[in-house]
Amino acid sequence: MKIIIGLVFLHMIKTFELEEIVDTTLILRSTITLDCKYPGNETVIQIHWAKVNGSLEEVICTIHRSYGNYISPKYMSRLSYVVGNSSLDLSITLRETSKVDIGIYVCYVTVFPTGTMKKVIAVQGDDFGHILPSSHQVFKKNSKITLNFQNTLSGDVNKVIVQKFANGKMSLVTYCKNSKPGRKSLSYGFDFIKRSFVNCSDFQNVTLKIHQAAIMDEGIYQCHFWSDDKNQTISVNVHIQTTGLTSMSTFALICGVSSLVVLVIFIIAALCLVRTRKNRKIQAKQVNVSFNSTCPQLQIDTADKEPTYANFTPNSSFSKSWT
Structure with a gap:
């Protein structure tokens, strides 16, 4: 093959x-x-x-x-x-x-x-050099990537090549050329044979479609047009988003959620601290009240029963506990 x-x-x-x-x-x-x-x-x-x-x-x-x-x-x-x-x-x-x-x-x-x-x-051994994309497009994960490349060359284009640059690697996506008068041949790169479609019937406007976009499809896509005396290159930076938000929105959301979580944790910690201090004060107050209320309670009881127990002689053990 x-x-x-x-x-x-x-x-x-x-x-x-x-x-x-x-x-x-x-x-x-x-x-x-x-x-x-x-x-x-x-x-x-x-x-x-x-x-x-x-x-x-x-x-x-x-x-x-x-x-x-x-x-x-x-x-x-x-x-x-x-x-x-x-x-x-x-x-x-x-x-x-x-x-x-x-x-x-x-x-x-x-x-x-x-x-x-x-x-x-x-x-x-050489690097690819700096590649400056002319546009930026965002696609959702598992959606279809559609890129349109339209050249402005005045002469007839006889060859079109689409390549992808990502992570220090350059991969061929498709290669179209005039094989015979009125006929064009189309070939795909090994990694794109089963999962992409290119319409290059019109060399002035080439469309690339990739099925089920994945993270590995991120990168800069370049379309090279060649005519007899001139050539033109169009570059598009493709980003795949894994959620319904753009990358900047995702970043802002993450920052906002992080700040909110920190604020909630701070508030909870502050409430716990205040509640702990309040409980300590209440417990201390209850101890003082229970201790100080012993004598008055006995005085009140003896006062109420004073006519009945006027000649009452306290138990010696009871008296010792209050001397």
Whole structure:
């Protein structure tokens, strides 16, 4: 299964049957993850990773459903498989990288009954530079992302490429070009094959739609238009909100709720303190009252009964308690 995949590194490699365009471009770091997630639901039989060296492909590792795993001795000490939430995550991680790791990598995925697909990844030493988007759009999670790119070129456009920039990675979304007079060819990047749709029938106005927006869809999307003598690039920053509020509203709400919680806690603590002090004063007052009321109560009782007990002689034990 032949797939034409993105425009970042254009290489003529003898091992490839066609002029290949790269799916994803990464910036070299001390640790890099070569991402390869199969977008379909078919059964994966084998995954094969290779690095292109001149006219040859150097084997990195192979994962087979029945025969197990193989890692080249050259990569054994610094390669690990990415443990994802799905068995369709076929990514690998390289540690302790250096300039020798710059180049082109290919992930071959053999599935039943589709056949073999491949994803081409380029690792480069230079950064992408600063990208300034011309507009900003917000979409709700699980909604449909719709982006319209309209160029202002005067000449006929013969090629359109849409790319996504996020987290130090550049991924191809789609590639449209005039293959024959009156006919256009359309190809999708490996990560967008199953979940996006591009209408490039009119090169003057290209529409991109992505189904069920997720956090991973955040980033800057660039649409490049090429004519015979000019080109134009349009950039849109896409943000995915997980609630019904915008990011600024969410931030303000969080700050407001936090302040309210702190205020409520302070008020409750103050009321508890005041109540505690009040209870202590009441208890102290009750003790004093109960103590001081003993003698008057006896005086009142004896006063009421004075005619009857005029000649009463107090018990000696009782008298001792009040001497």
